[in-house]
Amino acid sequence: MIDLTVATLKSDILRHLTYTLGKDAPNASLYDWRMALSFTMRDRIVEPWFASTRRTWAEDHKRVYYLSMEYLIGRLLEDATINLGLRDLAETAMNDLGQDFRALVEDEPDAALGNGGLGRLAACFMESMATLGCPAYGYGIRYEHGLFRQRFEGGQQVETPEDWLNQPHAWEFPRPEAAYTIGFKGTVESRDGRDMWLPGETVLASAHDTPVVGWQGKWANTLRLWGAMPTTQFDLERFNRGDYAAAAEPEALARTLSRVLYPDDTTYQGKELRLKQEFFLTSAALQDILRRYKAGHSDLRALPEHVAIQMNDTHPSIAGPELIRLLSDVHGMPFEDALDTARACLGYTNHTLLPEALERWATYTFGNVLPRHMQIIERIDSWHRRTNPNTPHYVGIVKHHEVRMGELAFIMSHKVNGVSALHSDLVKQNLFPELHLLHPDRIINETNGVTPRRWLKMCNRPLAGLISQTIGDGWEDDLDRLKGLEPHVTDAGFLSAFGVAKRQNKVALAHWIERDCGVTVDPDALFDVQVKRIHEYKRQLLNILETISRWDAIRKNPTGNWVPRVKIFGGKSAPGYAVAKEIIHLINDVASVVNADPLTGDLLKIVYPANYNVSMAERLVPAADLSEQISTAGKEASGTGNMKFMMNGAPTIGTLDGANVEILQEVGAENFFLFGLTAAEVVVRRQDAEHSRKAIEASQKLQDVMQMLAEGRFSPDQRDRYHGLVHRMWHSDYFLVASDFDAYVAAQAEADAAYANRNHWLKMAALNTARSGFFSSDRTIRGYMRDIWSVESALQP
Ligand code: 26V
Numbered sequence: 001m002i003d004l005t006v007a008t009l010k011s012d013i014l015r016h017l018t019y020t021l022g023k024d025a026p027n028a029s030l031y032d033w034r035m036a037l038s039f040t041m042r043d044r045i046v047e048p049w050f051a052s053t054r055r056t057w058a059e060d061h062k063r064v065y066y067l068s069m070e071y072l073i074g075r076l077l078e079d080a081t082i083n084l085g086l087r088d089l090a091e092t093a094m095n096d097l098g099q100d101f102r103a104l105v106e107d108e109p110d111a112a113l114g115n116g117g118l119g120r121l122a123a124c125f126m127e128s129m130a131t132l133g134c135p136a137y138g139y140g141i142r143y144e145h146g147l148f149r150q151r152f153e154g155g156q157q158v159e160t161p162e163d164w165l166n167q168p169h170a171w172e173f174p175r176p177e178a179a180y181t182i183g184f185k186g187t188v189e190s191r192d193g194r195d196m197w198l199p200g201e202t203v204l205a206s207a208h209d210t211p212v213v214g215w216q217g218k219w220a221n222t223l224r225l226w227g228a229m230p231t232t233q234f235d236l237e238r239f240n241r242g243d244y245a246a247a248a249e250p251e252a253l254a255r256t257l258s259r260v261l262y263p264d265d266t267t268y269q270g271k272e273l274r275l276k277q278e279f280f281l282t283s284a285a286l287q288d289i290l291r292r293y294k295a296g297h298s299d300l301r302a303l304p305e306h307v308a309i310q311m312n313d314t315h316p317s318i319a320g321p322e323l324i325r326l327l328s329d330v331h332g333m334p335f336e337d338a339l340d341t342a343r344a345c346l347g348y349t350n351h352t353l354l355p356e357a358l359e360r361w362a363t364y365t366f367g368n369v370l371p372r373h374m375q376i377i378e379r380i381d382s383w384h385r386r387t388n389p390n391t392p393h394y395v396g397i398v399k400h401h402e403v404r405m406g407e408l409a410f411i412m413s414h415k416v417n418g419v420s421a422l423h424s425d426l427v428k429q430n431l432f433p434e435l436h437l438l439h440p441d442r443i444i445n446e447t448n449g450v451t452p453r454r455w456l457k458m459c460n461r462p463l464a465g466l467i468s469q470t471i472g473d474g475w476e477d478d479l480d481r482l483k484g485l486e487p488h489v490t491d492a493g494f495l496s497a498f499g500v501a502k503r504q505n506k507v508a509l510a511h512w513i514e515r516d517c518g519v520t521v522d523p524d525a526l527f528d529v530q531v532k533r534i535h536e537y538k539r540q541l542l543n544i545l546e547t548i549s550r551w552d553a554i555r556k557n558p559t560g561n562w563v564p565r566v567k568i569f570g571g572k573s574a575p576g577y578a579v580a581k582e583i584i585h586l587i588n589d590v591a592s593v594v595n596a597d598p599l600t601g602d603l604l605k606i607v608y609p610a611n612y613n614v615s616m617a618e619r620l621v622p623a624a625d626l627s628e629q630i631s632t633a634g635k636e637a638s639g640t641g642n643m644k645f646m647m648n649g650a651p652t653i654g655t656l657d658g659a660n661v662e663i664l665q666e667v668g669a670e671n672f673f674l675f676g677l678t679a680a681e682v683v684v685r686r687q688d689a690e691h692s693r694k695a696i697e698a699s700q701k702l703q704d705v706m707q708m709l710a711e712g713r714f715s716p717d718q719r720d721r722y723h724g725l726v727h728r729m730w731h732s733d734y735f736l737v738a739s740d741f742d743a744y745v746a747a748q749a750e751a752d753a754a755y756a757n758r759n760h761w762l763k764m765a766a767l768n769t770a771r772s773g774f775f776s777s778d779r780t781i782r783g784y785m786r787d788i789w790s791v792e793s794a795l796q797p
Pocket of ligand 1 (some may be wrong): 265
């Protein structure tokens with residue numbers, strides 16, 4: 001049976017190599033073989049994909065539409081083989097054909113159509129919706145260039161463009177027949193009592209569909225990404241006159257819309273192109289949704305019974321006014337009915353409390369780019385004020401000549417959710433306190449999750465194998481079953497097998513680090529990992545300052561009983577975020593000095609591989625011993641990396657922030673290295689203008705670190721390089737690095753002590769895996785389906 005399947009796979013692969021790629025096996029490149037295998041897998045996804053679509057139509061099932069400016073997907077080939085249950089067969093087939101499966105898998109470029117957590121969450125959600133048989137479409141933009149590539153030059157971040165579309169890939173189906181006109185600018189005119197928008201510019205949104213298959217191939221949904229095309233015909237007359245540049249102009253202009261992903265998720269910036277991108281995605285999606293709806297229904301008022309639309313942050317929040325415009329201006333529904341209908345369809349997820357990241361648009365820009373939507377927004381605002389007479393005067397969508405996208409999304413949604421328990425409370429208390437008072441049932445919590453297929457089964461084969469051996473299969477889509485590991489954590493045999501699996505991952509990572517960074521690390525050292533975007537609030541600075549202090553302590557007592565550590569950093573800074581770039585420079589500077597120090601040797605190494613992305617996370621997460629989740633309390637909405645590490649058996653060192661709170665609750669305080677001020681204490685501490693000076697003066701260790709930085713110990717080529725940083729530590733330190741420093745050092749010492757007792761550590765690590773079931777994105781999606789979307793699975797129970 002298995003042989004037969006391998007034979008079938010091989011013949012399919014060879015058929016694609018020959019007839020799809022036009023290559024003869026002896027001349028085929030790695031790329032050709034990868035494409036042949038990818039097409040072979042894709043063929044097997046197409047069947048469940050069609051079946052899912054047919055079933056949804058036949059049963060007139062309610063559909064979910066997920067609108068997101070970002071999808072951080074990573075690679076798709078191995079993921080497809082895993083969900084189809086063909087991972088091992090594919091490997092055998094490729095081996096038989098003389099190819100190395102791993103090399104093929106790693107030849108695939110990451111689809112990096114996102115910045116960080118928000119985009120990766122959207123990718124996990126797509127996979128979970130497919131696994132749960134929730135009929136859904138993901139809508140996004142088909143950026144030609146995903147997130148920039150990061151290199152280090154002299155320790156500093158240098159960005160180069162990413163070009164994942166340079167080579168054709170196997171996963172998308174262009175759908176040129178599914179194309180919509182998207183307008184910008186122009187005027188609004190009244191015709192027969194109806195307001196009509198006459199856009200001054202138009203582009204075409206053209207669909208590209210990627211099937212997303214769930215666990216065991218039972219269901220597949222569509223990720224539909226829009227590419228921008230010119231609406232005007234190519235100007236042959238100009239071309240024939242020799243004016244080639246002018247002839248190509250409309251095309252170039254249109255293409256800029258889907259050219260690049262905005263790489264800055266730290267600050268809102270009033271860039272017209274960004275607003276146009278947001279409207280481009282949203283309008284194309286809504287036109288597509290209404291077209292599909294009208295193909296089966298005639299009453300637009302019943303839309304909310306059949307359609308749920310989720311806005312991933314405020315980026316697509318123009319969906320409110322655009323849906324009203326389509327329903328009223330285009331389809332003739334009275335304004336207030338259109339408003340009610342839109343609201344009953346829409347939900348809004350908030351992902352950040354950082355004021356600088358909240359989207360606001362100057363009414364001037366907004367009214368210029370979207371004149372009709374500006375009018376509609378004013379009407380929504382006055383409708384809301386009329387229907388809620390207690391609204392304070394300072395609350396509303398348009399204030400101080402700005403359109404506030406958070407308020408717009410809130411008012412236009414029937415449900416608003418935060419992404420962890422703490423975050424949802426802060427959304428109520430700090431972000432929308434007045435709106436929450438007016439609409440006390442609107443804000444709810446849906447704690448984030450991650451897909452255990454990619455983040456355990458696929459990336460950690462040694463541990464996944466041990467889990468299946470111990471509790472059987474079936475945990476992959478029922479992650480609470482990991483609880484079944486708990487009775488085994490007192491069993492020496494299980495613990496040692498757990499340790500063997502972890503060590504296997506660490507050895508593999510050590511080899512890769514040697515190749516990628518040229519640093520030799522001891523696989524028995526404690527692998528301490530902090531990977532995420534570089535932001536001040538995430539406090540990579542706290543981590544590197546502790547590393548300096550540790551180095552200093554080892555040097556002062558080199559024969560002490562130290563636990564060897566490898567500090568691993570990964571992450572990109574927004575290109576214009578100078579302070580984050582300075583932190584990157586510092587980490588690399590400290591790494592150069594420490595890694596070359598014979599006195600500390602294997603007791604302390606620092607590695608910072610460049611260009612952290614989804615694929616790098618898949619190497620690092622399974623090999624981590626300790627998960628760094630050390631943001632200033634109240635700032636990290638949830639975190640999802642924290643969940644991946646927990647699942648893979650790495651205890652957390654962290655603050656009471658985001659979903660760390662729920663991780664702590666699930667795993668128990670004895671299996672978590674908790675430290676630092678709470679969100680409430682942070683607020684109080686900041687009221688003391690002298691907090692940082694006082695904290696530094698109270699800590700000899702921190703003073704020593706400041707002294708080393710000030711002397712230029714890590715920047716011998718430029719001794720004053722970190723004077724600014726030291727000055728800011730003494731005098732501002734908004735993110736309370738100094739205030740939490742001693743507590744962090746103490747928590748790190750606890751981690752050392754725990755690691756030194758191997759069995760104790762392994763038990764902690766195994767309990768982290770056993771108690772991580774709550775953090776499956778299947779649980780999260782079930783919550784959205786029940787609380788927000790009112791949609792049921794289309795899979796037969
Ligand atoms: C803002 C902007 C501003 C305009 C330019 C492009 C851009 C892109 C993204 C953002 C907001 C990013 C918000 C974000 O990623 N939040 C993260 O969401 C994760 C999933 O809910 C959560 O785990 C993280 O804690 C949260 O920081």
